[in-house]
Amino acid sequence: MKKALIAAVILAIAGGAVALHKSGVLDRSSGPAASTKAGESCGGCEDDPACEESAGKQTDDCGHCEDEPAEPADDCGSCEGEQPAAADACGGCESDPPKPASAAAAQNKDSRMCGEHRVPERECAICQPARLASLQPGQGMKVRLESARHLDTAGIACASPTSGSSSAGTAVLARVRYNQNRLACVTSLVGGVIRSVPAELGQSVREGDVLAEIASREMADAKAEYLNARAQETLKESIWKREKQLAEKKISAEQESLAAEAEYALARNAVAAARQRLLNLGFSDADVRQVNESESATATFLIRAPFDGTIIERDAVIGESVEHGKLLLKLADLSTMWLELSVPQDMLQSVRRDSAVHVAFDALPATELPGTVFWVESAVDDSTLMFKALALLENPNGLLKSGMYARVTVLGDTHGSSTLRIPDQAVQRVDGKSFVFVRLSNDLYEIRCIDAGARKNKTIEISRGLQPDEQVVIAGSFALKSEALKSRLGAGCTDH
């Protein structure tokens, strides 16, 4: 900017008073004609007595002209090329009738041109990159390259989007999680010492396989109590049967038979209680039968797999003393996984229970999987302003890992309809939104917000924001993005 101003000073000194007219002709008339009043149409600095002094100075010093509506720099032939920045500040070109101050100010705000890039200032992405974040799909801002040289160095190539059948509706990010219905934390239900851990980390096991063996005094006591109760039950049963026969033969009193029957009932209750204690410790019916048949009150307690799965965590070593409730292993059935979707609120209509989804993974470019939404959160997160949804997904060959990122396309009503596709490298992300560059002329591009959909074969669906006949930058878009965002590193025209 300073350089441009200095250039303006030099030009003004060299040419005397310089008058700029709307026709774009640079008028080098020799002196000022003091005919216009301040606040009226500024016919050029040379017409203003106040500018007599300023004639020969830089136009910035002409306070009279300064707040006039700026003339599009394109029309200002005198400013273009040599001094674009000076043309921006130069109100001398304006010869329109004056407007009321407030209306003129409002119009100024909307129509003021960025002299440096020759686009309306509010549309200049280079000078106002912060506005990009507020754009909606279909809206855009302008990016003018400084010269054709930029075009070559950027290696920019354009093409129209191709049209095809839509595979998808709306795309959201998601993470893979274990299927929480098929995940088990295997704990010890008794205190004791670990004798063996047959289950290795990563090993696939079948339901009922022994995962760990624990020696437990508590277990021995429980088994002994059960066996004692069983023995008591057998004894009391035979006593009751004998007393019953004697009573029937009138050899003994019926009262004794009744007493024996009551004791037999108590013994049966004791067996039931002892059996339940074993079950509470993790025994299956088969385990209890086995204790009964073997009549062995060993201290060994076997921990078995509750379902088919894979050992995904192991925190158990032989000889370790464990407390009741200690986590020994984690077992997961990896044949299916959950997808945790983070869904923006404006997609509330698209994401529903039983919605079909199409899932792609950056880490697995060749893998695309179908899934189904089975749960949608009933509240929106306070911090992210999104809501969660869960989808169930097949996991062929255990390819998916918990924590992986996925791109999930919720198949909506547009599924199967015609859509536009562009190479995925044409899409640039700025402030969390997707943008493409649309060619407007040789050195002028529009950076446009779009709705990016599903990726497929290195192309990406554009559901909103692009027309079939538009020329999209398919190579060199990153260079254009750098150009548009360069003022984040330096000063744009609004900082001048």
Ligand SMILES: [Zn+2]
């Ligand atoms: Zn600009």
